Amino acid sequence: MADDPAMIAGExxxxxxxxxxxxxxxxxxxxxxxxxxxxxxxxxxxxxxxLTVPEVAAPAALWxxxxxxxxxANDNQPVWRWQVATAAAALVAVVTGGxxxxxxxxxxxxxxxxxxxxxxxxxxxxxxxxxxxxxLLVTYDAGSGRMRxxxxxxxxxxxxxxxxxxIAGKAAPKSIGLLPKEGAAALSHLKVDxxxxxxxxxxxxxIGGSPTGSPTGPVVYSGKMIALSKS
Amino acid sequence: MSGETTLVDLLLATGGGxxxxxxxxxxxTSAKLFGIILRILPExxxxxxAMQDAYVKIWRNAAGYDASRGSPITWMATIARxxxxxxxxxAHPAGRQRDESxxxxxxxxGNAGPSAEALTALQTCLGxxxxxxxxxxxxAYLHGESREELAERLGHPMGTIKSWLHRSLARLxxxxxx
Numbered sequence: 001m002a003d004d005p006a007m008i009a010g011e012x013x014x015x016x017x018x019x020x021x022x023x024x025x026x027x028x029x030x031x032x033x034x035x036x037x038x039x040x041x042x043x044x045x046x047x048x049x050x051l052t053v054p055e056v057a058a059p060a061a062l063w064x065x066x067x068x069x070x071x072x073a074n075d076n077q078p079v080w081r082w083q084v085a086t087a088a089a090a091l092v093a094v095v096t097g098g099x100x101x102x103x104x105x106x107x108x109x110x111x112x113x114x115x116x117x118x119x120x121x122x123x124x125x126x127x128x129x130x131x132x133x134x135x136l137l138v139t140y141d142a143g144s145g146r147m148r149x150x151x152x153x154x155x156x157x158x159x160x161x162x163x164x165x166x167i168a169g170k171a172a173p174k175s176i177g178l179l180p181k182e183g184a185a186a187l188s189h190l191k192v193d194x195x196x197x198x199x200x201x202x203x204x205x206x207i208g209g210s211p212t213g214s215p216t217g218p219v220v221y222s223g224k225m226i227a228l229s230k231s
Numbered sequence: 232m233s234g235e236t237t238l239v240d241l242l243l244a245t246g247g248g249x250x251x252x253x254x255x256x257x258x259x260t261s262a263k264l265f266g267i268i269l270r271i272l273p274e275x276x277x278x279x280x281a282m283q284d285a286y287v288k289i290w291r292n293a294a295g296y297d298a299s300r301g302s303p304i305t306w307m308a309t310i311a312r313x314x315x316x317x318x319x320x321x322a323h324p325a326g327r328q329r330d331e332s333x334x335x336x337x338x339x340x341g342n343a344g345p346s347a348e349a350l351t352a353l354q355t356c357l358g359x360x361x362x363x364x365x366x367x368x369x370x371a372y373l374h375g376e377s378r379e380e381l382a383e384r385l386g387h388p389m390g391t392i393k394s395w396l397h398r399s400l401a402r403l404x405x406x407x408x409x
Contacts, residue, residue, distance in 0.1 A: 003397070010400035011393075014371040015316045016378045019324070043309065045407050046372055047301065048350035049357075050308035053373060055262035056269055058282060063257060066283050070253070070290040161295050178295025180246065185294060208288055208310030209295075211317045 009038035013046060029204070029217045036204055036218060040159025043207065072189075123192070125200045127221040135221045136179075138200050140192055147187040149179065155220075163205045165215060169196035178209050198225040238303040246294035253290060260304060261286075264311040271315035271375035281318050285311040302346045316375045326379035356406035364399040371396070 011017045012025050028035050122141050126134040135154050140147045154162070165173035176187060179202060192198055203210070204217035238259065244252030265282055272278040288310050296306055357365050370376045370384075378396075382389045 004401070006404065007397040007400055010404070011396060014368070014396065014400075015320075015375060016371050016381070016393075016396055018378060019320075044301070044349075045353065045403065047305045047309050048346050048353050049369070049372055050267050050312060051263075051304065051346055051350055052354075053263070053266045053270055056266040058261040058265040059279065062261070062279055062282055063254070065279075066257065066286045066290075067254070069283060069287050156297070159301075161292070178292040180294040206309070206313055207301075207306055208313060209292055211313050 005035065006038050006041075009035060010042050013039060013042035026216045031218060033218060036157070036160065039206075040157070043159045123194065123198070123225040123227050125198075125223040125225040127200055127202060127223040129221055132221075134223075136202065136223075138223070138225070140190070140225060142192065142194055145188060145190050147176070147190045147192075148184060149187070150184045151179070154179070157204050157220075159207065160204045160217065161207050161209050162202050162220070163209045163215070163217075165201045165203060166190075166192060167199040167201060168193055169198075171196075173201065173215055175210065175213065178205075192225070194227070199223065200225060239298055242293050242296050242303045242306075245290065246296065253293075256289075257286060260307055263304060264307060267308055267311050267373075268315045270373050271312065271319050277318060277322065278315075281311070281315045284318075285314045288314065305346055312375075319375045320377065326377050326383060352407060353403075356403050359406055360399055360402055364395065364402070367392075367395055368399050368403065 008017070008021070008025055012022065017025060025035070029039065122139060124140075125138040127136040127138060128134045134152055137150045137152060138147060149164070162179040164176045164179055166176055167173045176190060179185075199222055201215075201219050201222035203215040203219045205215070206217075210216045238256070241252045241256040241259070245256055261282070264285060265278065268278045268281045268285070269275075272281055285307075289307055292310075296303065357368065360368070367381065370381060376384070378389050378392050382392045385392070387395075
């Protein structure tokens with residue numbers, strides 16, 4: 001008799017599946033949206049329990065470690081930052097013609113106007129679900145190492161985070177962080193080897209992103225990077 | 232002004248690269264997250280490593296927080312729990328015997344705010360389970376016990392633990408959905 005999928009998902013969120021079952025269920029998350037939804041339901045049901053655990057003061061020295069680990073000089077990982085990327089939006093309009101962008105919410109953040117980088121190779125990707133219209137537009141400038149992401153039609157995934165991956169040539173997917181929820185965002189210090197065929201993909205992950213460093217959830221959008229201009 | 236709103240501002244500012252907001256966010260939430268992590272990783276040095284990993288993840292992914300999907304503290308607490316469970320499983324793949332007795336009923340009231348309603352509903356439904364069923368769910372979720380560890384501690388086969396877990400989860404689901 002097969003187990004109720006809702007119970008397997010519940011055990012997955014509880015953490016009580018054994019290693020083999022956990023692997024198999026995590027694989028199913030890549031292809032089965034109903035499994036993803038079941039996991040989201042259980043996370044939302046159980047997470048409030050975390051708030052009942054008594055507080056314990058963290059050791060004073062710990063902040064210094066965390067502060068040091070997240071300083072840009074020490075942290076080589078690409079980091080997402082909010083940005084009103086007006087230049088990216090202009091580029092997107094040129095490439096996609098009459099595509100209607102979702103109106104961005106009013107923001108109190110100062111508008112950062114970026115002049116389009118020139119003289120270096122630029123690449124662009126339109127990420128969509130299979131057969132779908134573009135959900136995200138991504139531009140990358142090799143000279144500055146800056147990637148901009150403009151969401152145009154991203155479906156929210158309750159109880160999950162959307163994680164971005166770079167797949168260069170035949171390499172394993174490499175995480176470049178979680179997709180911000182609203183508006184355009186930019187990523188700096190990103191090194192993409194333009195000589196390789198590069199795909200950008202978005203997967204559905206547990207809140208906070210994949211715990212394993214590889215996609216553990218279904219890939220909902222993907223697109224190949226194509227060169228826009230060369231120096 | 233509720234504390235929840237302020238945490239949202241801090242998390243959003245952290246997403247914008249604001250170091251002062253990140254430090255403030257840490258100051259306000261570290262005790263909560265450390266408590267959660269220690270329940271799963273009682274070994275202090277492992278708990279501190281997990282804290283560092285969790286807060287680095289929070290720094291890197293703050294721009295990915297979506298206020299429509301839950302409170303900031305729940306988002307951060309879930310990240311901390313996932314990191315702790317992952318490290319616990321890797322450090323003890325075959326399970327380990329706990330030395331200290333688990334205080335399964337030591338719980339404080341959750342913060343007031345958007346999560347309060349969800350927590351009340353969950354506590355009501357947990358209260359409707361048998362004491363053994365409730366302890367099983369809490370041991371797994373808050374203490375990170377694996378099926379193997381539960382089986383060893385309670386002295387029952389893993390198959391029995393699995394069906395008890397399923398029964399408890401089914402009752403919780405029915406209660407919360409109804």
